[in-house]
Amino acid sequence: MRKVGIVGIGQSRFGIRSDASLRELSFEAAKASLDDAGIPLDDVQAMVVSVASDELSYALQPSAQVVDYLGFNPKPSFRVEGACASGSMAVRTGWMTVASGLADLVIVVGAEKMTEVSTAAVTDVLGRAGDFMWEYPFGMTFPGYYALIARAHMAKYGTTEEQLSMVAVKNHHYGALNPYAHMRKEISLDKAMSSFTVADPLKLYDCCLISDGAAAIVLASDKLAGSLSKKPVWISGLGLGTDTISLSDRRDITTLDATVEAARQAYDMAGIGPKDIDVAVVHDCFTIAEIAAYEDLGFCAKGEGGKLIEEKRTYIGGDIPVNVDGGLKSKGHPIGATGVAMAAEIAKQLRGEADPGRQVENARIGLSHNVGGNGQHAAVHVFQVD
Amino acid sequence: MEFRDFSLLVKDTKVSEFAEGLERGVILATKCEKCGSIYYPPRHDCPKCFSDEMSWIELHGSGKLLSFTVIFVPPEHFAPDLSETAPFSGYRYAPKPVGIVEMGNGARVMGWIPGIPREELQIGMSLTPKAEVLPNGRATIVLAPEGE
Ligand SMILES: [Zn+2]
Numbered sequence: 427m428r429k430v431g432i433v434g435i436g437q438s439r440f441g442i443r444s445d446a447s448l449r450e451l452s453f454e455a456a457k458a459s460l461d462d463a464g465i466p467l468d469d470v471q472a473m474v475v476s477v478a479s480d481e482l483s484y485a486l487q488p489s490a491q492v493v494d495y496l497g498f499n500p501k502p503s504f505r506v507e508g509a510c511a512s513g514s515m516a517v518r519t520g521w522m523t524v525a526s527g528l529a530d531l532v533i534v535v536g537a538e539k540m541t542e543v544s545t546a547a548v549t550d551v552l553g554r555a556g557d558f559m560w561e562y563p564f565g566m567t568f569p570g571y572y573a574l575i576a577r578a579h580m581a582k583y584g585t586t587e588e589q590l591s592m593v594a595v596k597n598h599h600y601g602a603l604n605p606y607a608h609m610r611k612e613i614s615l616d617k618a619m620s621s622f623t624v625a626d627p628l629k630l631y632d633c634c635l636i637s638d639g640a641a642a643i644v645l646a647s648d649k650l651a652g653s654l655s656k657k658p659v660w661i662s663g664l665g666l667g668t669d670t671i672s673l674s675d676r677r678d679i680t681t682l683d684a685t686v687e688a689a690r691q692a693y694d695m696a697g698i699g700p701k702d703i704d705v706a707v708v709h710d711c712f713t714i715a716e717i718a719a720y721e722d723l724g725f726c727a728k729g730e731g732g733k734l735i736e737e738k739r740t741y742i743g744g745d746i747p748v749n750v751d752g753g754l755k756s757k758g759h760p761i762g763a764t765g766v767a768m769a770a771e772i773a774k775q776l777r778g779e780a781d782p783g784r785q786v787e788n789a790r791i792g793l794s795h796n797v798g799g800n801g802q803h804a805a806v807h808v809f810q811v812d
Numbered sequence: 813m814e815f816r817d818f819s820l821l822v823k824d825t826k827v828s829e830f831a832e833g834l835e836r837g838v839i840l841a842t843k844c845e846k847c848g849s850i851y852y853p854p855r856h857d858c859p860k861c862f863s864d865e866m867s868w869i870e871l872h873g874s875g876k877l878l879s880f881t882v883i884f885v886p887p888e889h890f891a892p893d894l895s896e897t898a899p900f901s902g903y904r905y906a907p908k909p910v911g912i913v914e915m916g917n918g919a920r921v922m923g924w925i926p927g928i929p930r931e932e933l934q935i936g937m938s939l940t941p942k943a944e945v946l947p948n949g950r951a952t953i954v955l956a957p958e959g960e
Pocket of ligand 1: 844845846847848849858859860861862863
């Protein structure tokens, strides 16, 4: 298989985008990624689209809206889906399309419009990413599932509510420096700790935002990547893991085995280990998810994730800077866009082009970690520059 | 009782007898006739040996609480204007805890915990899953304190 490099990155502003539709958000991101690559869409041979939810878009094949609005017809396009990991599924599919030789130049577009429907409806739809047949009848929501993970993690490892809030404080600190972020403001530990309870023990500031937004990347084969970009960002490792639909059935409720499996595959393929990572974006849909990700990706031992954030070792200057773009928590989480935005952020970091105050100096190896549902899917990608 | 009276959304399944079990006051699981694996929630098909010859068994006894939460922001289906579908709650939404217990045979059972205040819940405590028919005719599972 051929090497595949990222040669263009783009993103729309994330937030409550009452000024734009799904297709218009996609256009913003796609245009930015093509401008960055310095090529017209005419040169691109295939498009992979990630829109996670038909229910939020009130439409089957929402990807067709995107393809047509960009004027891509009649070239090949396909949509992939894995709830909140849809974007990484699309990156993986784009990589496969180029690595296999099916196309030399592919654009991957991820988008979601989440604020057209009520918060209660979004809560309902997202909760049904879990076990719709056996757990939904108990009023399970996304925060509810992660609350069950948090409560078990706290009991088993002594993780505290303060440590959960510290994740939010860090991610808001960096999100404030990111012009594309949904909520660009610092928060205090007191504010996070005193916010209202969404699903005990998770409070408002433990939960990611409901956002609209889009992201896009342009992928090229090794030869083309070298001629299009001064600094192509190579995708050197890919991993994809799966786990039970019911949270109740997990081997260990405090561990996302899908993440452990995806990380193992990605590290093996890239020939590296967690200690080699210079910068990471992990799936912090809830603060407990970031703490579990530290452990399940091997950034620290199992059970020590709370300590890792308390000692600020995931800030820039620490052992491993994590979510210095604000994460899902502050940057926002338009579910179909997230995995693509993660790839774009790591590419930006490895090119040394992140905003002042949130660039990890001399970063050469980056990692993205993207979870679908409450761990039914997890994708881990490793990125490198020469 | 129809399966949807338990599931809210899913109407058709090969294990709809589960809902009839709740109506009779029992919690049903399935056992694979070929490899002996026990499934809760019940499955009609065994992913371990790919057999579809299953028999029904009843779950009895208590289990240990693995985790719990109280969900204050409910999904649309349980939101205040649909409060008749929010079990154990009055007109104003007053959510009750939900949790997961692990039974002696390894089965994990999710259920509402209406009988114990949140402050008194402890991971590892013993609770007994029980079938319960609600005033609105729907059926669900309750994790009850021992001795009740
Ligand atoms: Zn079997």
